Amino acid sequence: MNQANLIILVLFYSRHGATRKLAELIAQGIESVPGCDARLRTVPAVSTVAEATEADVPAEGAPYVEQEDLQECAGIAVGSPTRFGNMAAAMKYFWDGTATQWLSGALAGKPACVFTSTGSLHGGQESTLLSMMIPLFHHGLMVLGLPYTNPELMTTASGGTPYGASHWAGLDGKKSFTDDEKKLAIALGRRLAETAVKLRAPQ
Numbered sequence: 001m002n003q004a005n006l007i008i009l010v011l012f013y014s015r016h017g018a019t020r021k022l023a024e025l026i027a028q029g030i031e032s033v034p035g036c037d038a039r040l041r042t043v044p045a046v047s048t049v050a051e052a053t054e055a056d057v058p059a060e061g062a063p064y065v066e067q068e069d070l071q072e073c074a075g076i077a078v079g080s081p082t083r084f085g086n087m088a089a090a091m092k093y094f095w096d097g098t099a100t101q102w103l104s105g106a107l108a109g110k111p112a113c114v115f116t117s118t119g120s121l122h123g124g125q126e127s128t129l130l131s132m133m134i135p136l137f138h139h140g141l142m143v144l145g146l147p148y149t150n151p152e153l154m155t156t157a158s159g160g161t162p163y164g165a166s167h168w169a170g171l172d173g174k175k176s177f178t179d180d181e182k183k184l185a186i187a188l189g190r191r192l193a194e195t196a197v198k199l200r201a202p203q
């Protein structure tokens with residue numbers, strides 16, 4: 001990793017791996033932009049049992065996000081599985097704990113985008129993507145979607161929306177990623193990184 005490179009945070013929650021795979025495609029798009037490194041981070045699960053706590057370090061996969069990740073990143077992609085048409089509680093809980101960053105404006109002016117995975121095709125991808133944007137606007141992040149110059153948006157019969165990247169995982173969560181879903185996720189990561197580079201350029 002080049003120390004001078006821009007860090008783009010890919011922050012996701014994933015219970016069964018579909019949103020994690022989408023995060024990896026977004027990271028691939030980010031790393032296709034010279035001078036940009038993707039940093040994959042996750043958030044701990046939450047429990048209905050108030051006393052339960054997660055281990056300090058996840059058993060496998062991306063580390064938990066820390067304050068420095070938010071400070072150091074030049075842009076952020078946020079992903080969650082759809083839960084009843086909205087982001088998972090674990091991701092919402094994470095944002096509920098970011099009052100310090102909100103007060104200091106730590107994220108203000110950085111570019112951002114969102115992604116999700118669902119069990120059913122019309123089970124709330126767009127409502128999840130749009131509602132995931134709300135805390136990002138409060139933080140002053142500059143939220144990006146995907147333009148229809150990506151031709152797959154016109155024809156996709158699976159995931160992929162102008163509001164962000166998405167995957168239709170199927171009821172058993174085993175559907176493969178379609179070419180359209182892959183291309184649109186990579187395009188979104190690339191667009192996020194290109195925007196971060198432009199925003200960091202000397203004025």
Ligand SMILES: Cc1cc2nc3c(=O)[nH]c(=O)nc-3n(C[C@H](O)[C@H](O)[C@H](O)COP(=O)(O)O)c2cc1C
Nearest residue numbers: 014015016017018019081084085118119120123169
């Ligand atoms: C509590 C719960 C609520 C869910 N709500 C929805 C929903 O509203 N619409 C939908 O299509 N899928 C829904 N799902 C399915 C997940 O969104 C889907 O399995 C997703 O791909 C999981 O992502 P992951 O593999 O990253 O955990 C729900 C799953 C759970 C456990």
